[in-house]
Amino acid sequence: MSILTRTRRSLALVFTIFLAALVAACGGNIPPLAEAPSQPPQYRIVAGDKMRITVLDEEQLSGEHTVTSEGDISFPLLGDLEAAGKTIGEFRDGLLQRLSPSYLVDPRISVEILNYRPVYVLGEVSRAGEFDYAAELTATQAIALAGGYTYRADRSRIFVRRAGEQQEVTYELRSDRAVYLSPGDTIRVGERYF
Numbered sequence: 466m467s468i469l470t471r472t473r474r475s476l477a478l479v480f481t482i483f484l485a486a487l488v489a490a491c492g493g494n495i496p497p498l499a500e501a502p503s504q505p506p507q508y509r510i511v512a513g514d515k516m517r518i519t520v521l522d523e524e525q526l527s528g529e530h531t532v533t534s535e536g537d538i539s540f541p542l543l544g545d546l547e548a549a550g551k552t553i554g555e556f557r558d559g560l561l562q563r564l565s566p567s568y569l570v571d572p573r574i575s576v577e578i579l580n581y582r583p584v585y586v587l588g589e590v591s592r593a594g595e596f597d598y599a600a601e602l603t604a605t606q607a608i609a610l611a612g613g614y615t616y617r618a619d620r621s622r623i624f625v626r627r628a629g630e631q632q633e634v635t636y637e638l639r640s641d642r643a644v645y646l647s648p649g650d651t652i653r654v655g656e657r658y659f
Contacts, residue, residue, distance in 0.1 A: 505601040505645040508578065510548045510556060512536055515580045518560070521573035526564075529579065542568055553578065582628065582648035586611040589618035589654045604636065604644040604652055619657040626651045 510516070512534045520526040530538040536549025543563050548556050557576045564572045581598040584607050591612025604623050614620055624633040628649025636644045646652070 506647050507552045508581075508600075508647065510551055510553065510578070511582070511648075512549055513582070514548075514578055516548070517577050517579055519575045520564070520569070521575075523569065523572070584646050584648065585651040587651065587653045588624075589615045589656050591615060598646070598648040602646045604646060605638070607646060607652055608654065614654065617656045619655045621657075622655070624653040624655060626653075 510532060512532050514532045515529060516532070516538070517529050518527060518540070526541050530540065532538055532548050537545045537547050540546050540560070543560075546556075546560065546563070551559070553576050557574055560576070561572060561574055564574070583595040584598050584602065585595055586607050587593045590608055591614075593611060596607060596610045604625065608614065608623075620638065622635055622637050623644065624635055625644070625646070626633045628647055633653065638644070
């Protein structure tokens with residue numbers, strides 16, 4: 466075997482080992498893969514949320530309320546009502562049951578969240594930072610709010626740390642399924658290597 470052939474094989478072997486080490490090093494830092502839910506998550510009320518409760522034709526019962534650090538609100542006639550951890554529908558239904566029929570006959574109630582916790586977009590985007598949450602916000606929309614991808618961005622996946630969780634998970638970005646966000650979530654757009 467000639468020296469040239471041995472040199473080529475040696476270089477090919479060194480390159481293969483280097484490439485395998487690079488892929489292993491990159492792959493070792495990727496958070497676990499998660500499947501994106503097919504529906505937007507139901508929002509659950511948390512401490513600090515500001516809500517508007519409207520009771521039709523009952524101005525003295527209608528108004529804005531802030532959820533306390535204990536997770537409740539103070540409501541006229543009823544006192545403290547637990548709100549944290551419930552969906553808006555669950556809270557409204559509970560309020561309806563408490564008001565009817567003892568205080569009101571067939572009450573009509575609407576509940577809306579006035580301010581949500583923001584979402585955070587980091588990494589390879591034009592303007593990383595904090596952005597206002599809107600109902601059914603997707604990761605793609607949040608990235609657009611952050612000015613879009615940089616030229617170094619990996620557009621095939623994102624890393625999300627859900628509010629209250631300690632670890633990120635990986636979501637593959639696909640055109641047939643959106644990655645829905647919740648208030649307080651943090652999105653990180655990684656850098657592509659090749």
